[in-house]
Amino acid sequence: MPRKPAKTGLDISAPDPLYKQVEERILQCLADGEWKPGQQLPTETQLADRFGVAVFTIRAGISELAASKILVRKQGKGTFVARHSLQRQRYQFSHVYSNDGVQIFPDRALLSFAKETAPDAIAGILGLRRGERHPIYRLNCLLSAGAKPVAAMEIMLPGRMFPGLTARSIREAQENIYAVYQDVCGINVIRVEERIYGALAKADTAATLKIAVNSPILRVERIAYTYKDLPVEYRIRMLDAGKFHYRTDEGGV
Amino acid sequence: MPRKPAKTGLDISAPDPLYKQVEERILQCLADGEWKPGQQLPTETQLADRFGVAVFTIRAGISELAASKILVRKQGKGTFVARHSLQRQRYQFSHVYSNDGVQIFPDRALLSFAKETAPDAIAGILGLRRGERHPIYRLNCLLSAGAKPVAAMEIMLPGRMFPGLTARSIREAQENIYAVYQDVCGINVIRVEERIYGALAKADTAATLKIAVNSPILRVERIAYTYKDLPVEYRIRMLDAGKFHYRTDEGGV
């Protein structure tokens, strides 16, 4: 007897395999906010019933999302929506090292917080429609390790996606700023693209970082994305390249 | 009846699951050179017989190695040892872009090729035992796109791991240099670590790149590893940061 596709939306005769469809459905539930960060998903058996497929198929879908760090499986407990905890920051999205080889997790001081209309260039980067007026938040931060400045950071966020964001909510959170996006606005960053430029410090950057004008700096631009490849953050960091560097890995078993 | 562990070396009662042991065994075969780059592995059914486990278990092990880009599966054909082809270079280990956003695959000109004794610092980076004399190859290259210099590159290789390497073999190959390591010396790079520094061009680098002294440069140091986390290459690239930048991605579905 053929499987009934109507009830669940999963279709064995579709071009995509069932476990890919499971993946899509779970991503859709996450994008819709049905399951929120930190929350437990239904068990694999329950999902298998709900979607009308075998447990193996559910596992295949969940496995890919777990590999992407979107879900977290805990044996004996359940499967959970990943959170941007401090521990997670230690191994993802954090690549600044001092030049003597110590990984840096800088403190964040919020210097300014403004709401304004997005310039065309920024609107384009954040995927906002041309020809319309879009509010954005513009944040300026100083990142420092101990008393030493590490980087000047500017963050631009599409205003409509971050309801309820305030300077206060950012200042009070000791956490990774992506945890603030999650907890305050329900925005989940799952992927980033970075461009790393070498440059010379201009007067304002030099003053902020307490280095000489024309000192070498690393300008790191990042676009962060949530589900469905939707850009949610554009940030620029100006790192003091005299004291710090950037590391990446690739490949590996 | 319990599985017999002696014959194959796989042991259901070991702390590692069987599919991890499969993975280890395959990596060992690769490190031993039993299966060479581009070569086809035995079929999953044959490996299942050989290791005394189910096909599913073989698949689980191979899947992880395929995700690490160490093996390549081709439906209807078989499973193969990955090669460092030009196509592969396009999506792995190549991150230089011009500042107007075009990905750069520079040409390589070999300027010098020397064999010498490794200084202590280099020996340490390449994991060579202290207090012994180790031959290394030291290569200097100019990377350029069209007529424009992109970067000066220095490569250091542990001499004993690269028998038969000559300036000629590198000059004649139009391929990715990692393909030369594979084809000439049987060395497979599977993972790299990179450190990205911002700096100012000194006189010699400036002359090579045809830029002004104290122009901004990106100094990219890379250590490349083969199986068993064995370092096989240390390279330093000095990129003209006025015209080029570096990109990385992280995360994603």
Add this chain to the structure above:
DNA sequence: CAGTGGTCTAGACCACCGA
């Protein structure tokens, strides 16, 4: 102890490849 995810089996059918 019951419930979770983790591993593993034996087998089925499919899609793709090349002779």
Add this chain to the structure above:
DNA sequence: CGGTGGTCTAGACCACTGA
């Protein structure tokens, strides 16, 4: 057409969690 990997099922047992 036979052989390959790709997907999927049903079911088993294990390891870990927390009440």
